[in-house]
Structure formats: structure tokens, C-alpha cells
Amino acid sequence: MIPSRSALLVGDSWLVAPAGFAPAGPVPELFGLDQETRALIAQFPQFKSILNECPDQQARSEMIHRLEILASADPRSGRPAPEESELVDSLSAVLLLLDDIGTGVRLTSAGYLPPKIAYRFGEVLGLRDFELSTGGESKMLAVMHVREALQQVGLLRKYKGDLLLTKAAKDGQEATPLLWNHLAARLLPSEPTAGTFSHDAALLSLLFAATSDNSFDLTTVAEILTASGWRVNDEPVQSYDVVFQGSWQTILLWYIAPKDQRAWFNGTVSPAAAELARATLLTAKPL
Structure with missing residues (x-):
């Protein structure tokens, strides 16, 4: 099958899907969220479009939970920088x-x-x-x-x-x-509002690296992307799709570590890589 580019009209804007991908299903507005959660999302507006596109409540709850962890890691709270x-x-x-x-x-x-x-x-x-x-x-x-x-x-x-x-x-x-x-300034997707697979994959990978306790759970990242409507050749997204179709940031994070912790498709994230992902997301400029 020859890859094609498709677009989905959402409200007054078009979301363009990259070759080989197609977002499926309606894109709901954020609903049923309390004021505290809306304030949290306002703090990290890059994730709003992903939440909007995800009708699966479990996936949305996972993202919100990790954003809460990220917010608690704000360097202004006195968290020491790496030596x-x-x-x-x-x-x-x-x-x-x-x-x-x-x-x-x-x-x-x-x-x-x-x-x-x-x-x-x-x-x-x-x-x-x-x-x-x-x-x-x-x-x-x-x-x-x-x-x-x-x-x-x-x-x-x-x-x-x-x-x-x-x-x-x-x-x-x-x-x-x-x-x-x-590195902290350049790990974010270069087009934060593009609505592409690579944008979503990169942001979610950074979020999971920044908020995981040692583990780097790309399987759950893939599941959230699937729940958000993304498919690869009409199949659910897999962890390797997150990396090779979207997130070069993940590859770099695997190797920002002491030598004995570096590995291809690493299931863990080093403290330094986690701190770098946090710094990237916490210092991101508002959209």
C-alpha cells in the first residue's frame, strides 16, 4: 500500500496526518475536568491537543497523573540540578x-x-x-x-x-x-501545534521519561497513541513505531547515561536523562 497523507477537520482547523498514519474517530473537547486539572493543563498546553484527541478515559487519566508528577518536579521548588x-x-x-x-x-x-x-x-x-x-x-x-x-x-x-x-x-x-x-531547549518537537504523529510521540516519550521511576514504558506510550486514534497501516501503534516513526528524542535519551546504563531499546531511563526530559518540559515556552 502506498502511504498517503490525510486530514481530519476538527472545529475550524485541520489536523494533518503524516504518511502511513491516520487519526480515527471524533476529537472531543476537554470535558468533565475540575478547575485544578484545567489549571494543570494550562501549565503544560503542549499536551492539550493530545488530550483533546483521546476519548479513552484511562489513557487521559494516565496523562493527567503524569502531568501532576511533572508539576511537582518544578525546579523552582528547590530540586537540585545535576552536578x-x-x-x-x-x-x-x-x-x-x-x-x-x-x-x-x-x-x-x-x-x-x-x-x-x-x-x-x-x-x-x-x-x-x-x-x-x-x-x-x-x-x-x-x-x-x-x-x-x-x-x-x-x-x-x-x-x-x-x-x-x-x-x-x-x-x-x-x-x-x-x-x-x-539539549533541554531543543528536545521539544519543533512544531508544537502541528498535530502530527511525531509531535505526539515525542511529547509523550518526554513525559514518560520525565515522570517514570527508572522505567521507560514505551508500551504505554504506544497504547495512548492508539487510544488517541493513531494507526500504522491500520494496525495499533507499537513501541517501535513510537521510536522509528516519531521520536528521535527517545533514541537520544537512551544514551544520555553512564556507559553501563546505555542500551538500545532500553527499558529504563537514567537519572540524568529523566532530569533532562523534566528540564525540557518545565522550561517549555507557552504556546
């Missing part, structure tokens, strides 16, 4: 790749990292022996996807066949807190 040593440890994989890129590296003719750099990056990501390959980035999907996520977050850029550091990356090499602040 710089903890930041350096958790961001060491990112920092190593930035150091290896340096003043720029020539990509292969297929657009991949040079094999030696890809292998070294795979090692620092924590790939095991059988997962590592001297055949380059195309043989190590974790390496490729993390590198692409770093481009999405504005630390790397391609130019005429070279991979270069952005100004934010250079600043982050000099001062890790600047790197941390840049």
Missing part, C-alpha cells in the same frame, strides 16, 4: 563524538561516518562485541540513529559531504552545562 561531574559522565558519549568530529570529518560516499569513528562511537555507546562492526555505521544502527538524533538536536550538520560541529556543539565542548541547556 557537573554527573553531566559529564552521562553526556560522555555525545562529547566523545563531538571531539572526534573536531573541525569536521569527510563522510563516506553513502553519507556515513568514517568506519573508525563509527566503531569508536559504537564502543562508547556501549555496544557489545557482536554488535560492533568494522563495516561502518550502516552495520551499527544504534550509531547511525544516535548520530542522526544529534543532527536533529542541532549539534551536528552536514555541509558539502562533511560532518561539522554547530556553534552550540563547540560551546558545549567548552562548558558541559551549556551543552545540557542546549
